[in-house]
Amino acid sequence: MPLLSDAHLNKNVFDTDVEQVPIRQGYGEGLLLAGKRDARVVALCADLTGSTKTDLFAKEFPNRFVEMGIAEQSMASVASGMAAMGKIPFLASYAMFSPGRNWEQIRTTVCYNNVNVKIAGAHAGVSVGPDGGTHQAIEDIALMRAIPRMTVLVPCDSNEARKATLAAASHVGPVYIRLAREKTPVITTEDTPFEIGKAQLFFEPKKGVKKTVGIIASGSLMHHALVAAKDLEEEKIGVSVLNLATVKPLDEEGVLDFVKKHDVIVTVEEHQIAGGVGSAIAEFLSEKYPMPVHRIGVKDQFGQSGTPEELIAHYGMDIEGMKETIRQIKKEQTKNKKR
Amino acid sequence: MKHISDGDVHTIIQKANAIRRSVIEMLLEAGSGHTAGPLGMADIFALLYFHVLRHRPEDPEWPARDRLILSNGHICPVLYAAMAHAGYFSVSELKSLRKFGSRLQGHPHREWLPGIETSSGPLGSGLSQAVGMALSERMDRGVASDKYFYVIMGDGEMNAGQVWEAMMQAGKERLSNIIVIIDRNNIQIDGFTWDVMPLEPLFEKWESFNWHVQEVDGHNVQAMNEAIGEAQSAYGQPSVIIAHTVPGKGVEEFERDFSWHGKPPNAEEGKRALEELRTLGGKIINE
Numbered sequence: 001m002p003l004l005s006d007a008h009l010n011k012n013v014f015d016t017d018v019e020q021v022p023i024r025q026g027y028g029e030g031l032l033l034a035g036k037r038d039a040r041v042v043a044l045c046a047d048l049t050g051s052t053k054t055d056l057f058a059k060e061f062p063n064r065f066v067e068m069g070i071a072e073q074s075m076a077s078v079a080s081g082m083a084a085m086g087k088i089p090f091l092a093s094y095a096m097f098s099p100g101r102n103w104e105q106i107r108t109t110v111c112y113n114n115v116n117v118k119i120a121g122a123h124a125g126v127s128v129g130p131d132g133g134t135h136q137a138i139e140d141i142a143l144m145r146a147i148p149r150m151t152v153l154v155p156c157d158s159n160e161a162r163k164a165t166l167a168a169a170s171h172v173g174p175v176y177i178r179l180a181r182e183k184t185p186v187i188t189t190e191d192t193p194f195e196i197g198k199a200q201l202f203f204e205p206k207k208g209v210k211k212t213v214g215i216i217a218s219g220s221l222m223h224h225a226l227v228a229a230k231d232l233e234e235e236k237i238g239v240s241v242l243n244l245a246t247v248k249p250l251d252e253e254g255v256l257d258f259v260k261k262h263d264v265i266v267t268v269e270e271h272q273i274a275g276g277v278g279s280a281i282a283e284f285l286s287e288k289y290p291m292p293v294h295r296i297g298v299k300d301q302f303g304q305s306g307t308p309e310e311l312i313a314h315y316g317m318d319i320e321g322m323k324e325t326i327r328q329i330k331k332e333q334t335k336n337k338k339r
Numbered sequence: 340m341k342h343i344s345d346g347d348v349h350t351i352i353q354k355a356n357a358i359r360r361s362v363i364e365m366l367l368e369a370g371s372g373h374t375a376g377p378l379g380m381a382d383i384f385a386l387l388y389f390h391v392l393r394h395r396p397e398d399p400e401w402p403a404r405d406r407l408i409l410s411n412g413h414i415c416p417v418l419y420a421a422m423a424h425a426g427y428f429s430v431s432e433l434k435s436l437r438k439f440g441s442r443l444q445g446h447p448h449r450e451w452l453p454g455i456e457t458s459s460g461p462l463g464s465g466l467s468q469a470v471g472m473a474l475s476e477r478m479d480r481g482v483a484s485d486k487y488f489y490v491i492m493g494d495g496e497m498n499a500g501q502v503w504e505a506m507m508q509a510g511k512e513r514l515s516n517i518i519v520i521i522d523r524n525n526i527q528i529d530g531f532t533w534d535v536m537p538l539e540p541l542f543e544k545w546e547s548f549n550w551h552v553q554e555v556d557g558h559n560v561q562a563m564n565e566a567i568g569e570a571q572s573a574y575g576q577p578s579v580i581i582a583h584t585v586p587g588k589g590v591e592e593f594e595r596d597f598s599w600h601g602k603p604p605n606a607e608e609g610k611r612a613l614e615e616l617r618t619l620g621g622k623i624i625n626e
Contacts, residue, residue: 042475042478063478064478066474068508069504069507069508071501071504071505071507071508073463073464073467073500073501073504074467074470074501074504074505074508075467076467077464077467077468077471077501077505078467078468078470078471078474078505078508079471080457080464080467080468080471081457081467081468081469081470081471081472081473081474081475082471082472082474082475083471084456084457084468084471084472085471085472085475085476085479086475087475087478089471104461105464105467105501108458108459108460108461108464109457109458109464109467109468112448112458113449113450113457113458114449114450
C-alpha cells in the first residue's frame with residue numbers, strides 16, 4: 001500500500017474518475033463552520049463574494065459580513081480595526097489583489113500591529129486559465145512568507161482547505177490561506193489529520209523500490225505529484241511525496257526526517273520558484289542538511305491565457321513534466337556516480 | 340457637546356503650551372523627527388486629551404474608552420506629549436523618543452506603548468481601521484453605542500487612494516460614531532499641498548461622499564469643542580472637521596514653512612523656540 005494509511009487518504013485518488021472539487025469550496029465551507037462555532041468570526045470580501053465562496057457565510061450571517069467593494073487596501077485595514085475590537089475577521093479576494101495589491105496594509109496594519117486577521121487569496125496560480133497573466137498570482141507565497149508573524153497555509157484540496165480555515169480561526173495571529181480556482185481531485189478525507197505547522201507523508205514507493213527522490217509539494221499540484229510518484233515506481237524510480245500544507249512556520253523536524261531518507265529533493269508548487277515553497281526548503285536545507293534541491297514551479301516568467309491544463313503543462317508542472325524532471329535528475333545522478 | 344468653561348479653555352491653552360515645549364525638548368534630544376505637524380496640532384490634542392476623550396490614562400485598556408486613531412503617525416511627538424501630560428506615563432520618558440529600546444518609537448507602535456490604538460506611519464490607513472472598529476461596535480451594540488472613533492489625519496495624507504476607499508465606505512455604512520479631524524496645514528514634504536496635489540474644494544469632496552462636514556480654526560479651542568459637539572450629534576452620517584492650523588504654530592520661526600515638516604530644530608533654534616513658548620503663552624489661542 002504505497003499511499004500512507006495513517007494519512008487516511010481518498011482510496012480513489014488514483015482513479016481516472018476521482019471526485020473533483022475546487023479548493024476554494026473548502027474555504028467557504030470552513031468559514032461557515034467557523035462562523036457557527038464562534039460568534040467573533042466575521043467575513044469581508046472585495047466584490048468577489050461568489051467566486052471566493054464567501055457567499056456561504058454571507059447568506060447565513062448577513063450582519064457579520066462586510067461588502068467592501070473593490071477596495072482591497074482598505075479591506076486589510078478595516079479587518080485590522082475589527083480585530084482590534086475583538087473580532088476574528090476573514091478577508092477574501094483573488095490572491096493577485098489581496099495580498100497582491102494590499103501588501104503594505106497587511107504588513108503594517110495586520111502583522112506589525114499584531115492583530116488576529118485571516119487572509120484568503122483565491123484564484124492563485126496559473127490554473128486560473130483564460131483570464132491570463134494579470135489574474136494569475138504566482139508571487140503571493142513569497143510576499144506573505146517574508147512578513148514576520150504571518151502563518152502561510154497552502155491546502156492541497158477542498159477538504160484540507162476546510163480544515164485549514166477552521167484551524168486558522170482557532171489560531172491566534174495573522175494567517176494567509178492560499179486557494180486555487182479549478183476543480184481539484186479530492187486527495188484527503190474527513191479523517192486525514194490536519195495541524196498547522198505539520199508536514200505529512202502522503203506516498204512512499206512500494207517495498208523493493210529504493211527511495212531516491214523526495215517530493216515536497218504544496219497546494220493544487222499535489223495530485224500531479226502523487227500520480228507522477230506512482231508512475232515512476234513502475235520505472236523503478238522510488239519517489240515519496242510529503243504534503244507541506246504549512247509553508248510557514250516550516251515543520252523543520254518533519255522535513256529533516258523526510259529528506260534524510262532520500263538522495264534528492266524536488267519541490268512542487270504553482271508559484272514562482274523564487275521565494276515560495278522551493279525557496280523555503282532550499283534555505284532550510286542549505287543551513288541544516290545540504291543536499292540537492294530541484295524546484296518545480298514557474299521560472300521567473302508571467303502567466304498567460306490558456307486552459308489550466310495547457311498552462312500547467314507549458315510551465316512544466318504537469319505529470320509528464322514532473323516525471324521528465326525526475327528522470328533527468330536520476331540520469332544525472334547515475335552519471336555522477338559513475339565518475 | 341461637553342460644556343467648556345472659560346477656566347477650562349484657559350487650562351487647555353496652558354496644557355497645549357506645555358505639550359509644545361515637550362515636543363521641542365523631545366525633538367532636540369532625539370535629533371530627528373517632525374516639527375511642524377506636532378506644534379500645529381498641540382491645541383487640538385490638548386482639547387482631546389484634557390476635555391473631549393472618554394478615557395482612563397491609568398487604565399489604557401478600559402473597554403468603554405473612546406478610540407483615538409492617529410493616522411498620520413509621523414506627528415506622534417504631539418500624541419506622546421499629550422499622553423504623558425494626561426498621565427499615561429511619566430513626562431520624563433518623553434526624552435526617550437526614537438531611541439533604541441524606547442516605547443516611544445519613531446512612528447507609534449500599538450504593542451510597545453499602552454494607550455496607542457494602532458501602529459501607524461505609512462499614510463492612509465487610519466480611517467479604514469476606524470471603519471472596521473465602528474462596524475464591529477455596531478455589530479455588538481447597535482445604535483446603543485456611545486463610543487466615538489476619532490481619526491487624526493493630515494491633509495497631505497489625503498493624496499492616498501486608500502483614504503477615499505474608506506471615505507466611501509463610512510458614508511455608505513453611515514458610521515456616525517466616526518469623527519475625522521483633518522490637520523489642514525497646507526504643507527507636505529515636497530511643498531505646499533496646492534502645488535504637490537491640490538485638494539480643494541475639500542469641503543465639497545467630503546460632503547459628496549455623504550459626510551457631515553465642518554471647517555474650523557484649529558487653534559480656537561472653543562470653536563473646536565463646539566465643532567466636535569456638533570460632529571458627535573450628527574445623525575446618520577460620519578463627521579469630518581477640517582481644522583485649519585498653522586504648521587509650526589507657537590514658534591514664529593517655524594510657522595508656515597514646509598521645510599519644517601520633517602526635521603527637528605538644532606540646539607540654537609530649539610533654545611529660541613522654548614524661550615518663545617515660555618514667554619508667549621497667550622499668543623496661542625488666536626493671533
